[in-house]
Amino acid sequence: MLAEIIAIGDELLIGQVIDTNSNYIAAQLTANGINVQHINAVSDEKTRILIALETALGRADLVILTGGLGPTNDDITKKTLAEYFNTNLILHEEMLIQVKTFISGRGIPFSEKHQLQAVLPENCIALKNSTGTAPGMWFEKEGKIVVSLPGVPLEMKSLMQEEVLPRIAKINTNRIYNLTISTIGYTESALAELIAPWETKLPSDVKLAYLPAPGQVRLRISRQGENMDQMQSASELLYANLRNYLPESAIYSLSDNSIQKTVHQLLTQKGLSFATAESCTGGYIAHLLTSLPGSSVYFSGSVVAYSNQIKANILNVSEETLSTYGAVSKETVTEMAQNIRALFKVEIAVAVSGIAGPDGGTLDKPVGTVHIAVAYRNGIIAQQFQFGKIRERNIISAATSALNMVRLCILANY
Known part of the structure; x- marks a missing residue:
């Protein structure tokens, strides 16, 4: 079964909102054996929606639309679909009860705008929305299926899980x-x-x-x-x-796990405490790990030592090391890693110092030069990396490489 996704909304086309709905729908369809061939975004204009829908049905068996199901004047998807399927809009009594129940459960006065949510094309199968007021719609015509879902991500996801995917599973055996x-x-x-x-x-x-x-x-x-x-x-x-x-x-x-999730799992499983001393990454490694639930089990803390003063005064990097070898050096990150490990009394610590760019580079140490060290119970591992000239990419690459060094250290020594 071939599928196409159409995301409706001017906000998507002007860059005001990122289309995460299409990403989610595509992943869910793929997991259920549906081949997604195209993803399209169109404006809140009847003609554009009709053209996109007609084109999609010419090359796909299943078309899923998101957006434009609200009660305001700029939400025109229901009217457009009623016109396309040559049917009338009617008050759907079952959906009206559903909407009233949802609204009353939140202590909100029921209004005419709420009632409009239960007005649907007569020949659609109404899909119950358990997390909002806009029902989904399922159409079938000449062996093709068209599904219309709300643009609100939470509502779209619940409709996909509770209504759309179970129906698809009954008609699609491919995986x-x-x-x-x-x-x-x-x-x-x-x-x-x-x-x-x-x-x-x-x-x-x-x-x-x-x-x-x-x-x-x-x-x-x-x-x-x-x-x-x-x-x-x-x-x-x-x-x-x-x-x-x-x-x-x-x-x-062997999954879509990120490198930080992999390190997170290793630290948790091995019962190892961890800390970071970061210069050019500016706390990004700490951010990646502490964004994961359960990181408090192993993560003790971090020092963002951006200046030499902090490297010397907080991390106790010797003035001789800094003046002789510079902040971006094997010697400096070695002391940073060893000293943060001792300061925070952790099992493993990583330190990073580099030149993220776009300026600050020299002939000996061009932009993208990064030194990383991992301190652990048996000593120190240090490595130099040469990345590119783009600051954001260098920060990500440095954090990724540092986490990988931690991963390899754990696997080899714990």
Whole structure:
């Protein structure tokens, strides 16, 4: 079954709102064996919506629209769909009861605007919205399905889970199996060259995708069929063969787990306390970890030592080290890591110092030069990295590399 998603709203086209709905819907459809072929965004104009819908139905079996189901004048999706399916708008009594129940449960006076939410195209199947007042709509015509959902993400998600996906499961037997292999330390081109002998031998029914990010690349193996167990077994055999072409340290997860989630899990499982001393990353490593629930179990704290004064006065980096080797050096991050570990009395600590850019570089230490050190029970691990000239990318790459060094340290020593 082929699907297309149409997101409706001027706010999407002017960049005022990011379209997270399409991302969610696409992921859910894919997980349920539906091939999403196109995602489209259109303005709140009847003509544009009609053209987009007609085009989508010409190439897809299922079209899901989001947005434009509110009670205000700029919400025109219901009227437009009624026109497209040549039907009238009527007051749907069951949905009216649903809307009244929802409104009264929140102590809000019922109004004419609320009643308009229960006015739907006569020939649609109304989909109950348990988290809001705008019902979803399900249309069937000439073997094609059109579903219209609210643009409010919470309401859209509940309708997808409670109404749309169960209906799709009854009519679609195809399944899509995805195996995601998260790698680190290689660029997309370098990884592709390394695994080229493996890739050329992939079966014709396997689709391989490269999903690059700063410092890491995810490989996604996809295949379609009706037997998930068989597809999983076959994909795992492919992965086992792939390991012959990559060093063990290059693969950090067999899922969409981020590097910070992987380190988070290792620290938690091993019962290890952790701290960071950050210069060029400005606390970003600490942010990545403390954004995860449960990080308080292992994370003790962080010092953002952006200036040499803080490096010296708080982290006790010697003035001699700073004057001889500079803030961006193996010697400085070594002292930063060792001293933050002692100061916070943790098992493992990481320190980062570098030149994020766009200025501040020299011939000896150009923009993108980063030094990272990990202090642990048996000593210190330090490494120099050379990233690019883009500040934001350098910060992300430095944090990613630091977390990977922590990961490898834990695996090797704990």
